[in-house]
Amino acid sequence: MKKVLLASTALLGFAGMAAADVTLSGSGRFGLVYTDDGTNSDTVLSYRMRLNIDAAKETDSGVKFGGRIRMQYDAGDTVDGTGEGAAELNAAMLYAETAGFRFEIGNANTAFDSLATLYNAELGFISSTTGSYSLFSYDSYNSGPYAAGQANRIGLFASYSVGNVVARLSYVDYDQNVSTDAEETGFSLDYTAGAYKLGFGYVNNAAGTSGYDVYALLGEYAMNDMTNIGLQLIGEDGAPVGEGDDTTLTLYGNTKLASGIGIGAFVSAVDSDVTYANDYAIGVGANYDLGGATIAGTIQKGFDDETYADLGINFSF
Numbered sequence: 001m002k003k004v005l006l007a008s009t010a011l012l013g014f015a016g017m018a019a020a021d022v023t024l025s026g027s028g029r030f031g032l033v034y035t036d037d038g039t040n041s042d043t044v045l046s047y048r049m050r051l052n053i054d055a056a057k058e059t060d061s062g063v064k065f066g067g068r069i070r071m072q073y074d075a076g077d078t079v080d081g082t083g084e085g086a087a088e089l090n091a092a093m094l095y096a097e098t099a100g101f102r103f104e105i106g107n108a109n110t111a112f113d114s115l116a117t118l119y120n121a122e123l124g125f126i127s128s129t130t131g132s133y134s135l136f137s138y139d140s141y142n143s144g145p146y147a148a149g150q151a152n153r154i155g156l157f158a159s160y161s162v163g164n165v166v167a168r169l170s171y172v173d174y175d176q177n178v179s180t181d182a183e184e185t186g187f188s189l190d191y192t193a194g195a196y197k198l199g200f201g202y203v204n205n206a207a208g209t210s211g212y213d214v215y216a217l218l219g220e221y222a223m224n225d226m227t228n229i230g231l232q233l234i235g236e237d238g239a240p241v242g243e244g245d246d247t248t249l250t251l252y253g254n255t256k257l258a259s260g261i262g263i264g265a266f267v268s269a270v271d272s273d274v275t276y277a278n279d280y281a282i283g284v285g286a287n288y289d290l291g292g293a294t295i296a297g298t299i300q301k302g303f304d305d306e307t308y309a310d311l312g313i314n315f316s317f
Contacts (some may be wrong), residue, residue: 026051031125031312048074067094072143090144100161108155111168112184112201113140117220121252121266123285123298125312130302131268131281135246136214136236137179137207139172139184164192174208182210191264195222244273262287277305298317
């Protein structure tokens with residue numbers, strides 16, 4: 001009888017799992033990264049492994065409920081400052097969505113970070129840029145644990161898609177038990193019209209800094225299925241004392257050749273209250289589709305005259 005009960009319990013458990021949609025996905029990358037700030041230069045091996053654990057369930061009324069927890073390890077990561085390297089889980093995000101509406105709570109996405117073309121000037125196997133958004137701070141979905149003292153952090157995100165328009169709102173309270181902290185609020189809007197994509201985003205108290213705002217105006221044109229060019233205007237107001245307010249204007253382009261080789265480039269100009277070594281940043285990159293993985297590399301020069309280069313492989317699963 002005991003064996004029958006155990007078997008029945010196991011079957012019920014598997015039946016419950018089958019009724020839900022539980023998936024694993026992720027990505028990996030590894031390669032070489034070179035940096036030179038004019039004083040020191042270094043070449044290091046870089047690698048990262050990311051695993052997403054997603055679970056979802058749709059009700060009879062058509063509302064989908066779900067959540068995500070991510071496990072990730074970047075080369076050099078340590079656990080709680082102990083010096084011990086290990087992969088870590090992040091804080092959970094839960095969501096509900098139906099008929100074009102999506103709501104998230106917990107380790108939620110943010111409106112500004114979700115802009116469709118914000119990261120299209122990135123290059124290399126790590127996907128980075130020394131221009132574009134690189135001078136600005138704002139919050140996003142956290143791939144790792146929250147910072148110390150943020151155990152009571154809470155994020156809220158809502159988006160609505162209708163036709164060619166996507167509108168988003170987000171809110172991050174870094175300690176919901178304290179009423180005096182600066183809370184980040186954001187708004188963004190994406191609009192697609194044929195080959196054109198337009199975006200606008202705004203963040204108040206960005207990254208939890210009181211009185212600090214970040215905004216972006218984005219535009220992209222798809223010349224064909226293989227080539228796009230874009231323009232980004234990103235600025236800030238109320239930056240911390242000594243840092244000054246920056247505004248960047250970035251022109252970028254990406255194309256894919258018939259051979260499977262991709263080429264990308266960007267150039268960014270900056271208008272700032274402080275003096276940088278360069279009033280521009282520039283980068284070029286290339287990638288090659290291996291059929292399930294991509295080899296990619298870039299070389300870039302930043303506003304502080306730093307040189308950045310990388311070469312490696314990334315893949316998703």
